[in-house]
Amino acid sequence: xxxxxxxxxxxxxxxxxxxxxxxxxxxxxxxxxxxxxxxxxxxxxxxxxxxxxxxxxxxxxxxxxxxxxxxxxxxxxxxxxxxxxxxxxxxxxxxxxxxxxxxxxxxxxxxxxxxxxxxxxxxxxxxxxxxxxxxxxxxxxxxxxxxxxxxxxxxxxxxxxxxxxxxxxxxxxxxxxxxxxxxxxxxxxxxxxxxxxxxxxxxxxxxxxxxxxxxxxxxxxxxxxxxxxxxxxxxxxx
Numbered sequence: 001x002x003x004x005x006x007x008x009x010x011x012x013x014x015x016x017x018x019x020x021x022x023x024x025x026x027x028x029x030x031x032x033x034x035x036x037x038x039x040x041x042x043x044x045x046x047x048x049x050x051x052x053x054x055x056x057x058x059x060x061x062x063x064x065x066x067x068x069x070x071x072x073x074x075x076x077x078x079x080x081x082x083x084x085x086x087x088x089x090x091x092x093x094x095x096x097x098x099x100x101x102x103x104x105x106x107x108x109x110x111x112x113x114x115x116x117x118x119x120x121x122x123x124x125x126x127x128x129x130x131x132x133x134x135x136x137x138x139x140x141x142x143x144x145x146x147x148x149x150x151x152x153x154x155x156x157x158x159x160x161x162x163x164x165x166x167x168x169x170x171x172x173x174x175x176x177x178x179x180x181x182x183x184x185x186x187x188x189x190x191x192x193x194x195x196x197x198x199x200x201x202x203x204x205x206x207x208x209x210x211x212x213x214x215x216x217x218x219x220x221x222x223x224x225x226x227x228x229x230x231x232x233x234x235x236x237x238x
Contacts, residue, residue, distance in 0.1 A: 003048075004030075005039040005138050007131060011047060014063040016040055022135075027054040037064065041140045045069075069140045073099040075186040076233050079154050081108040081193035082115040083222050085122060091223035092126050096133035096143050098230040101186065103130070104157075105148035110195040119148035151201060155208040160185025162210040165225050167196050171214040174232055178213075181236060189233065191226045 006026065008016040018026060018040075026032045032054045040049045040061055046069040049061035078100050080091060092103055105123070107116035126145045134142045161181050163174065174189075181187050190210065197205075202212070215228055 003037065003039050005041065005135055007135060007142060008040050008042050008061070011040065011042045011045050011063065016042070016047075016049060016061045016063065018059040018061070019057070023059045024056045026059050027056045032059065039067065039138075041069070043141050046140050072183075073101065073139070073141070074183055074234055074236070076100040076230060077102045077104065077159065077186050077188045078226055078230065079104045079106050079188055079190040080226055081106050081151075081191055081222060082111045082119060082148060083193060084112070085115075085118075087221070087223045089126065089129055091226050092129050092145065093133045094223075094227045095230045096130045096139070097137040098227065099139070099234050100143050100230050102144040102146060104146045104154055106151050106154045106190070107148060108151045108193045109198045109201055110193045112193075116148055116150070123147055152204065154190075155204055155210065157188070159188040161187045162190075162205075162208070163188070163213045164190040164197070164202075164205050164210045165192065165215060165229060166202070166212040167192075167214070167219050168202075168212070171212045174213040174215055174229060175236075176213075177211055178233055178236055181233075187233060189226075189229045191222050191229070193222060 006018055006022055008018050032051055034051050034053060036051050037048055040047055046067040047063045048065040048067055049063050052060040052062050078095055080103060082105055105119050123145060130145050131142050163177050215225060
């Protein structure tokens, strides 16, 4: 069985410490004791570490060995239109497992009224979900969950390739659009809200250098589209 992995703020020399809920979980729930070994990462290094002391407030580690962090994850950025928060949180959890670099919550024209304002109160919870999902899926880096923005602001962000998923018939497949991408900069994929993009939003995307792509002939939920896109794109550089 693979060792449990925990994120620490910093690995300095051969020492690191774990604080907050993770320390409480390790000390109280898992009943960790001095001498037990776990994997730890600070987002850059990955190490095998031994517990020196275990307290619900702080767990102290001593590094035993450096570990290979494995292949770098592809630089995928998901611009996800805000949807009902239970489904949005599930989407964050799953695209984190699949290896995205960042999630940008976006307010589109058809985003339900009030979600953009409410998102400001939820973003820390979303970051916690991304962190927990990263530990579960044994990532070395936690994806960035950015503050929610209006679509117009999101479209101005710079990426090496910008693909907007669209349910309109006749579009190229996502795989065809992204086939020549080889980790040379971030690839951004935008996912529309319930009801899809408006004609005005499609025009703005074209003007900003976005190309459209399709996941196929069926209409899928926004969270399904995000997960399917992350799964497809993550395989292009394996």
